[in-house]
Amino acid sequence: MKVAITSSGPTLQSNVDPRFGRCPYYIIYDTEDGSFKAVENKSNLAAGGAGIQAGQNISDMKVEAVITGNVGPNAFRVLSAAFIKIYSGASGSVKDAIEKLKKGEYRETAGPDVGSHFGMGR
Amino acid sequence: MEKSRKLIISVASGKGGTGKTTIAVNLALSLSNVQLIDCDVEEPDCHIFIKPVIESRHTIFIPVPVVNQNKCDGCGRCQEVCLYNAIAVVNKEVIIFPELCHGCGSCTYFCPHKAIEEEKKEIGIVEIGKSGETQFVHGKLNVGMMMSPPVIRAVKKHINKKKTAIIDAPPGTSCPVITAIKDTDFVILVTEPTPFGLNDLILAAEVVRKMRLPFGVIINRSDLGNKKTDEYCARENIPVLMRIPFSKKIAEIYSRGDLIIKVLPEYNKEFQELYKKIEQVKVNPT
Numbered sequence: 001m002k003v004a005i006t007s008s009g010p011t012l013q014s015n016v017d018p019r020f021g022r023c024p025y026y027i028i029y030d031t032e033d034g035s036f037k038a039v040e041n042k043s044n045l046a047a048g049g050a051g052i053q054a055g056q057n058i059s060d061m062k063v064e065a066v067i068t069g070n071v072g073p074n075a076f077r078v079l080s081a082a083f084i085k086i087y088s089g090a091s092g093s094v095k096d097a098i099e100k101l102k103k104g105e106y107r108e109t110a111g112p113d114v115g116s117h118f119g120m121g122r
Numbered sequence: 123m124e125k126s127r128k129l130i131i132s133v134a135s136g137k138g139g140t141g142k143t144t145i146a147v148n149l150a151l152s153l154s155n156v157q158l159i160d161c162d163v164e165e166p167d168c169h170i171f172i173k174p175v176i177e178s179r180h181t182i183f184i185p186v187p188v189v190n191q192n193k194c195d196g197c198g199r200c201q202e203v204c205l206y207n208a209i210a211v212v213n214k215e216v217i218i219f220p221e222l223c224h225g226c227g228s229c230t231y232f233c234p235h236k237a238i239e240e241e242k243k244e245i246g247i248v249e250i251g252k253s254g255e256t257q258f259v260h261g262k263l264n265v266g267m268m269m270s271p272p273v274i275r276a277v278k279k280h281i282n283k284k285k286t287a288i289i290d291a292p293p294g295t296s297c298p299v300i301t302a303i304k305d306t307d308f309v310i311l312v313t314e315p316t317p318f319g320l321n322d323l324i325l326a327a328e329v330v331r332k333m334r335l336p337f338g339v340i341i342n343r344s345d346l347g348n349k350k351t352d353e354y355c356a357r358e359n360i361p362v363l364m365r366i367p368f369s370k371k372i373a374e375i376y377s378r379g380d381l382i383i384k385v386l387p388e389y390n391k392e393f394q395e396l397y398k399k400i401e402q403v404k405v406n407p408t
Contacts, residue, residue: 049207
């Protein structure tokens with residue numbers, strides 16, 4: 001299964017970024033073989049609709065689950081339509097988040113947990 | 123410049139609450155053959171001061187896309203061409219976010235299957251009226267809408283070239299401000315001599331310079347704060363057109379929704395001189 005983790009940097013040691021649409025990187029991690037790649041989030045500078053664009057990009061990468069801090073209503077709608085599982089409320093390093101997922105410590109998020117524009121810093 | 127052509131003057135500011143409306147309404151009402159145009163459609167307030175009689179109202183719509191599921195094959199072209207991230211296409215399903223739609227029509231135009239139809243969405247109204255001899259136009263963006271530029275453009279369509287037009291612009295430096303001050307002959311940037319006022323004045327001045335519009339500064343509450351705003355204007359060759367002191371009397375007039383020029387008639391001359399200075403700067407730009 002391919003998992004996208006919102007990350008503040010390009011490595012497994014980077015911290016999970018709490019913003020889904022406006023994080024700087026996504027770590028795309030493959031739980032089958034433990035391989036990963038860092039993808040720059042090009043939508044984090046969007047004037048509006050960053051969560052929608054990020055949801056689109058994540059969906060296009062054939063990811064099956066997302067680990068992040070918070071997800072807003074628009075991103076939630078896109079990810080849900082793409083049948084992507086959302087695990088929000090994550091913090092700490094990307095590596096720890098992956099371990100927690102493997103141990104089944106995350107519960108799937110049933111709805112958006114922040115309002116629109118959460119990641120815009122205002 | 124042709125003599126007959128009247129000026130369109132916009133009143134803007136980087137920082138909010140510096141006194142744009144105060145300047146716009148008092149300047150407009152100190153002049154004759156004038157239109158007051160309130161383009162701050164998110165929070166229009168000129169009407170509070172001039173108490174116009176509204177004579178007509180128009181509803182403003184933008185076209186938003188609606189997908190005809192029978193024709194759509196989920197190719198995703200609409201998502202690719204949308205500059206505003208208002209469309210997502212996942213698992214061949216088109217999801218439209220109308221609140222992000224600017225009504226540009228690109229998705230409709232580029233859809234290879236003609237599967238997008240446009241629906242009119244109401245986003246606000248324009249009201250036209252007058253107060254005495256002053257013509258008045260303002261727009262009101264509906265609550266919950268984010269796209270003010272289409273309403274601002276609809277308001278500006280009512281500019282009458284035979285009259286001097288004073289435009290009260292929204293605060294800030296983003297799309298609504300650009301839309302309001304675009305194609306005006308002169309921009310007044312209202313500021314206050316505080317660190318916040320100066321910071322946002324510098325941003326606003328950069329925007330106005332990029333748009334190649336002649337502009338000048340009014341320093342409101344000019345005896346507060348520090349001299350840095352004056353120093354900035356001098357260094358940048360920006361004319362300071364007027365100063366209004368920090369006065370309890372003026373604050374009271376404003377709070378009652380009155381006009382400075384009515385309660386303190388000596389200000390009539392000050393605002394008329396402001397207009398003359400603008401005409402001069404406009405003719406002899408620095």
